[in-house]
Amino acid sequence: MNHKGPDYWRKEAEYIFEQDPACHSVEEAYLYPGLVARQMHQKAREEYLEGNYYQARVISEEGRRTTGIEIHPGAEIGNHFFIDHGMGIVIGETSIIKDRVTMYHGVTLGGVSTDPKSKRHPTIGNDVVIGAGATILGNISIGDGAQVGAGAVVLKDVPAGATAVGVPARIIEK
Ligand SMILES: CC(C)(COP(=O)(O)OP(=O)(O)OC[C@H]1O[C@@H](n2cnc3c(N)ncnc32)[C@H](O)[C@@H]1OP(=O)(O)O)[C@@H](O)C(=O)NCCC(=O)NCCS
Numbered sequence: 001m002n003h004k005g006p007d008y009w010r011k012e013a014e015y016i017f018e019q020d021p022a023c024h025s026v027e028e029a030y031l032y033p034g035l036v037a038r039q040m041h042q043k044a045r046e047e048y049l050e051g052n053y054y055q056a057r058v059i060s061e062e063g064r065r066t067t068g069i070e071i072h073p074g075a076e077i078g079n080h081f082f083i084d085h086g087m088g089i090v091i092g093e094t095s096i097i098k099d100r101v102t103m104y105h106g107v108t109l110g111g112v113s114t115d116p117k118s119k120r121h122p123t124i125g126n127d128v129v130i131g132a133g134a135t136i137l138g139n140i141s142i143g144d145g146a147q148v149g150a151g152a153v154v155l156k157d158v159p160a161g162a163t164a165v166g167v168p169a170r171i172i173e174k
Pocket of ligand 1 (some may be wrong): 079085104130131132147148150151152163164165166172
């Protein structure tokens with residue numbers, strides 16, 4: 001696993017500063033709970049991949065207490081993952097999040113299966129925006145560039161570039 005050093009996190013802080021109109025400096029971006037949660041996830045995942053599941057959980061639970069964001073150490077997370085606000089986010093063990101994803105507070109990437117060997121959680125494509133309070137369940141895919149509306153409950157794949165809203169979510173014509 002490639003270790004992510006200060007230069008990597010500098011670039012991530014710069015990305016937050018570019019993305020968020022409410023952020024007034026790169027230094028401020030370092031305070032974002034989303035960035036802190038990702039840094040802690042990085043350490044937890046290193047332990048997880050070494051098979052140190054207890055130690056990995058110690059770190060991820062500390063991350064949850066510190067930021068209100070719960071990321072399972074097994075989750076695979078790409079670059080420029082922008083978590084805005086963050087409180088109440090839950091990201092399950094077999095989730096995959098690709099690059100330049102934006103996620104607001106209260107989002108759940110959850111499982112519906114209890115089979116420990118299966119991929120139980122969603123795969124989020126590049127450049128996806130997931131609105132506040134959205135719930136995405138099961139081993140489904142959100143295609144590149146798709147948008148998931150605030151409050152949506154997504155139970156089926158969302159095609160690339162589509163917008164999904166509602167409970168259960170439907171694809172809306174733009
Ligand atoms: C889904 C979303 C991306 C769509 O934005 P948009 O492309 O500009 O779409 P519009 O606002 O033109 O809405 C299109 C239709 O979808 C409906 N819609 C939009 N967002 C919706 C949502 N979250 N849930 C249910 N319906 C929604 C609108 O009522 C409209 O329906 P209509 O055609 O019957 O009038 C946006 O509404 C959204 O939910 N963004 C999340 C942002 C967020 O969570 N911000 C938190 C910041 S703290």
